[in-house]
Amino acid sequence: MCAIFRLALEQADRLRDLAIAWAHGQAFAGFLLVVLAGAAAALAAWLVRRFAPHATGSGIPHVEAVLRQEVPPAPFILLPVKFVGGLLAIGSGLALGREGPSVQMGASIAHVAAALSQRCWADSRVLMAAGAGAGLATAFNAPIAGAVFVLEELVQRFEQRIAIAALAASATAIGTARAILGDQTDFTVIALDHVPSFSLPLFLVLGAVAGLLAVGYNRSLLATMAAFERMRLLLPEVRAALVGAAVAAVAWFAPSFVGGGDALTQRALSGVEPLAFLPLLFLLRVVMGHASYAAGTPGGLFAPMLVLGAQSGLLFGAACLFVFPGLGVPVQAFAVVGMAAFFTGVVRAPLTGIVLITEMTAAFTVLLPMLGACCAAMLVPTLLRNLPIYESLREGTLRRERTLQKR
Known part of the structure; x- marks a missing residue:
């Protein structure tokens, strides 16, 4: 799911650039069209307000609150709202990142899996934490960071069951995502010598x-x-x-x-x-x-x-x-x-x-x-x-x- 989200965002970026290049040939009318297209972010805000209020923003604070039992897990509708809303918002040009939606979608998918398999809360919590880490790992092609993020930020302590599940989920998520996205690093940096x-x-x-x-x-x-x-x-x-x-x-x-x-x-x-x-x-x-x-x-x-x-x-x-x-x-x-x-x-x-x-x-x-x-x-x-x-x-x-x- 998160790999498809990344691919969709890449295509949205290309389409936005092509549309702006075309609009430059239409003088002031082209400028108005670009501005009106940017206003499509309103549709993303409407989806959030109408169907899934917890889909607003990053989603990571909501996942943290769920894992601490401060709020109940969000219903399944959050998953399509986060995907479509994130695509509309980021694709329209808003300065937002793909990792927040990926983390919350990963936790939402894990919550559905826990419900379908009738897991208890303790097991569901482990699955949601691991799913969130898998989402971050896929967002940045960083499997170890996904597992570390779960322990350091989401639960803020080392729990053996969560560590095992987070490592397994991040590894399998990256294996799946790389089959779709490739295995190159996100950024290219020149070979750096050791710092004196x-x-x-x-x-x-x-x-x-x-x-x-x-x-x-x-x-x-x-x-x-x-x-x-x-x-x-x-x-x-x-x-x-x-x-x-x-x-x-x-x-x-x-x-x-x-x-x-x-x-x-x-x-x-x-x-x-x-x-x-x-x-x-x-x-x-x-x-x-x-x-x-x-x-x-x-x-x-x-x-x-x-x-x-x-x-x-x-x-x-x-x-x-x-x-x-x-x-x-x-x-x-x-x-x-x-x-x-x-x-x-x-x-x-x-x-x-x-x-x-x-x-x-x-x-x-x-x-x-x-x-x-x-x-x-x-x-x-x-x-x-x-x-x-x-x-x-x-x-x-x-x-x-x-x-x-x-x-």
Whole structure:
């Protein structure tokens, strides 16, 4: 299911790019058509509001709440709503990731399997956790990260039964997905040498900077969501249409800037992004990502976070090479480490971040600087008492559940 979701998103991206290229030949009428097509995100918001309220956003906070027995599992209707809604939202250009829908769809499929086989709650919980990990593994072609994510983030402790099931589910999911998608890594990075010992302190600084950026990211995302919730006079579909139209206007001028952002991440990892324009692009992606997530459509945070992490790491690395010309560390190493550090600062799951980025880039030679950077990225938000993003979002899930129960 998640492999088909990835293929559908790839086709949607191609169709969007082709449509924008065609629309450029239609002058102003073409621009209006592109903007109206972007407003199709309203349909995704309508599906969520009408059929499956828990399909909004990433879905990972909802899965966490279900595993803690804070909310009941979602009904089966969530699965098609998440698939179709995620395809509409991300395919229309919203800056959202595929991993959130994949995780929630994996947990939903596991819940159906548990119900059909009449498993008890303990067994159902194991299956749902394993299914969620398999979804993440498929989303990023990262089987070990899927299992680690289950233990570190979803259940937040080591449970032998869940560990065995998560490893088995991730392995079989990747075996199935690679038969459909191929076995190449998600990102291509030049062969990186081991980082010299004298440059390791710079990666600690990078981690601290990433931690500070993560605090700002978390706070601004929650503030954006709160601002959208205060717009009670506007239906969720109207808000999603406005956001989709605004993102489509950006796509008219720069099609590669919208969507999940894999192309932007690859450019940063290749070190070819124009440095003078990078800060503005970073801010643009933050604004688009926050508005897209607050619009109430299905879509995750991981992929947009990886874009920001790679861009911030690339910018930091370029600054280091400017100050220390003889450093001998390529900017690509900073971009790779920046991805893991920023992810760690936002989610507070360092093992998942390290394993995920290593599997996605095959950059095993930067594990040591990545470890130090993630330590610093974990420490800074903790000292500033900033909650991990999914813990904050889970509180919103619980409020939504209480509201639904009152209806």
